[in-house]
Amino acid sequence: MDALAAYSWFGQLSVVVSVVAVCWTMVWQNLEHIRLQQFFARNFNRRARRLAAIVDPFLSVTFEEYEGGRIKSSDAFKEVRSYLTTASTRGVRHLRAESGGERDGGGGGDRLLLSMAKGEEVPDSFRGATVWWSADAAPPPRDAVPWSRASRAERRFYRLEFHESHRDLVLEEYIPHVRKQGRAIMVQNRQRRLYTNISREGYDDGWYEDVWTHVPFDHPKTFDKLAMDPEKKKEIIADLDMFRNGKEYHDRVGKPWKRGYLLYGPPGTGKSTMVAAMANYLKYDVYDFELTSVKTNTELRKLLIETKSKSIMVFEDIDCSLDLTGKRKTKEDEDKEDDDDKDADPRRGGKKDAKSKVTLSGLLNFIDGLWSACGEERLIVFTTNHVDKLDPALIRTGRMDKKIEMSYCDFESFRFLARMHLDEDVEGHELFGAARALLQEVNMVPVDVGEHLTRKSVDDDAGTCLARLVKALEKAKEEAAKPEAAQAAEEDEAKGIVAKDGN
Ligand SMILES: Nc1ncnc2c1ncn2[C@@H]1O[C@H](COP(=O)(O)OP(=O)(O)OP(=O)(O)O)[C@@H](O)[C@H]1O
Numbered sequence: 001m002d003a004l005a006a007y008s009w010f011g012q013l014s015v016v017v018s019v020v021a022v023c024w025t026m027v028w029q030n031l032e033h034i035r036l037q038q039f040f041a042r043n044f045n046r047r048a049r050r051l052a053a054i055v056d057p058f059l060s061v062t063f064e065e066y067e068g069g070r071i072k073s074s075d076a077f078k079e080v081r082s083y084l085t086t087a088s089t090r091g092v093r094h095l096r097a098e099s100g101g102e103r104d105g106g107g108g109g110d111r112l113l114l115s116m117a118k119g120e121e122v123p124d125s126f127r128g129a130t131v132w133w134s135a136d137a138a139p140p141p142r143d144a145v146p147w148s149r150a151s152r153a154e155r156r157f158y159r160l161e162f163h164e165s166h167r168d169l170v171l172e173e174y175i176p177h178v179r180k181q182g183r184a185i186m187v188q189n190r191q192r193r194l195y196t197n198i199s200r201e202g203y204d205d206g207w208y209e210d211v212w213t214h215v216p217f218d219h220p221k222t223f224d225k226l227a228m229d230p231e232k233k234k235e236i237i238a239d240l241d242m243f244r245n246g247k248e249y250h251d252r253v254g255k256p257w258k259r260g261y262l263l264y265g266p267p268g269t270g271k272s273t274m275v276a277a278m279a280n281y282l283k284y285d286v287y288d289f290e291l292t293s294v295k296t297n298t299e300l301r302k303l304l305i306e307t308k309s310k311s312i313m314v315f316e317d318i319d320c321s322l323d324l325t326g327k328r329k330t331k332e333d334e335d336k337e338d339d340d341d342k343d344a345d346p347r348r349g350g351k352k353d354a355k356s357k358v359t360l361s362g363l364l365n366f367i368d369g370l371w372s373a374c375g376e377e378r379l380i381v382f383t384t385n386h387v388d389k390l391d392p393a394l395i396r397t398g399r400m401d402k403k404i405e406m407s408y409c410d411f412e413s414f415r416f417l418a419r420m421h422l423d424e425d426v427e428g429h430e431l432f433g434a435a436r437a438l439l440q441e442v443n444m445v446p447v448d449v450g451e452h453l454t455r456k457s458v459d460d461d462a463g464t465c466l467a468r469l470v471k472a473l474e475k476a477k478e479e480a481a482k483p484e485a486a487q488a489a490e491e492d493e494a495k496g497i498v499a500k501d502g503n
């Protein structure tokens, strides 16, 4: 390299170094500037926050009806609204009334859903902390979908305000408590349903997606109107309470949250009525399984999957629904049954008129197989007139946890029915004692006792009804005293069958 070239190279290097130096200085100065800005901003914000906390130490949480522009109202909003229904109806002067749609957990029909009107505020207290709820609404968004009513409606919201010293209590305990209470109120108020699986016209073609059809469940029977031994009734109610509040226990011991009840006894002793009373007490839906309409075990499983929590699954007259006296199946039987499932499934080219092929093991698996754990908080109730006909595997503990015998009318049930039907203190009536004495000798089911005690005309009084009952009991006593042969002859005569010798 000659001297000139070396000079030129050195010159270029110095230019590059100077440019880098200038750039670095600029960047550094700006960095300093940004740092300073951040420093000031942080300190100012902190001070501003501190100042704001002194001036206004309250925090707030907002529950919007439509979260993030969705058109389905949010669960949290509905839960808060339900929770506030109780608080607001007491403390608020201006309420908003809506007809309770099923989707909102209101239930439709005549029910009204009351909530705080816009601009109202109500205090609430929780573990010594006071919080305030207010209701408000924002105008609909500019980009509202014109044909969607929900989208065009104003955006309602609830605001919860509390002192910042209660921040942890409110966020971690109070809000979960409000949501849980709100959900419970929604369950209490919802219109309950009675479901049936009886197939509708066209179902066999496999086109209907819904395997259940339903009607509103409005059965008037409650435990207050069910005649039975008071101690037994108390025990059943306590058992239902334990079950309803048993989520933690079932989780702890690793048991699916379900319970089996077997109700057995002669016809007319109140088994179906007991199911209605249970459903009304627990506020559960009822799924009435008509097993004779279920073609296969697979279909039974599908029905199970489609049931919701907080429900009673009832199998009435289980002994008549299926041949459940048979043995459980071998492997070969199960293979054959799978083929039968295919045969009976019209969607898979099976015959339409296939008879029910639900088997005992299908039912056993339904009750406590792997699939039975899907969903939670469900009662399974079997009713039967012939408990002795049922396979012991079906009613063993774990499948049927509680077995309740519904029996003939005893004195307590009679007294209960007499008071309920005659609506007065009938125990002093002379015929009351006579009926009581006869009931110790004769078996009569509650449905018959109730029927005799029912007033048939406006002129009927307690005496007339009791006399009718006493007469029926005396007749039943006479019948019971007759030898069996005479009874059979009488029955034949009634049917028009006359013995060959003419006697
Ligand atoms: N223990 C009872 N208390 C009050 N009412 C009863 C009682 N038992 C029966 N009844 C009345 O009798 C009618 C029939 O009762 P229910 O249908 O519950 O009998 P069941 O035991 O289910 O009979 P089945 O075995 O024939 O199905 C109902 O209208 C019910 O009101």
Ligand SMILES: [Mg+2]
Residues within 6 Å of the ligand: 271, 272, 273, 316, 383
């Ligand atoms: Mg019944």
